[in-house]
Amino acid sequence: MPLSQSARSVSALLTRWRVFASLSSLPLSLSKSSSAAMPASAGTVWIVPLHHHPWYDHVCLQRVFDADGTRHQVVLVDVRKLLVCADRDNTDYVLKPVAEWHSGKVRGIREFLDPENPRIPQMPYVTISTRRAPGLLGWLGLEREGVVAFRNGQHRARYLADAGARWFPVEVHEREAALLREICGAADDARTALRPTTLTSEGGD
Secondary structure: OOOOHHHHHHHHHHHHHHHHHOEOOOOOOOOHHHHHOOOOOOOEEEEEEOOOOOOOOEEEEEOOOOOOOOOEEEEEEEHHHHHHHHOOOOOOOOOOOHHHOOHHHHHHHHHHHOOOOOOOOEOOEEEEEEEEOOOHHHHOOOOEEEEEEEEEOHHHHHHHHHOOOOEEEEEEEHHHHHHHHHHHEOOOOHHHHOOEEEEOOOOOO
């Protein structure tokens, strides 16, 4: 049973204050080139605001590959663009909308993403490719469309979209980062609204 709206709001504010109190300061703006390979280290988290979620108003996400030399990058994506591309995946692993999930699955994801949990969940991990777009231009090879496949985190990605997230970070292999940014990249203001921050005390694992 969820806490009351006022209790959750107070709890969320306290959680956010605790996270920000332990953060090292970062510049307020990041260039487009820096969004391709955002600086991150052990304890780095991304705080994602949720705009239509009565239980809590943000989630914290950390990297999947946080060691040096992993050849993976973090890219901020537009949620709607990402899921449009993900719906084109022709494998059997494309989830139904959250409204069609059974209640146990919804509750499990909600509890898993709760920012009050001591364990910070990992951001989605994706791959991206292109294929010929439908129609004449696609048949002529003049127009292509993006196809995203989730290696991990499809449930949390679709839940965050349903909860009102506009952007969130995903991890992708460095050879696909430019393509992902081109097709699904977040707007410029996402880079100031959703910045990587580093925990100096409580960790992500």
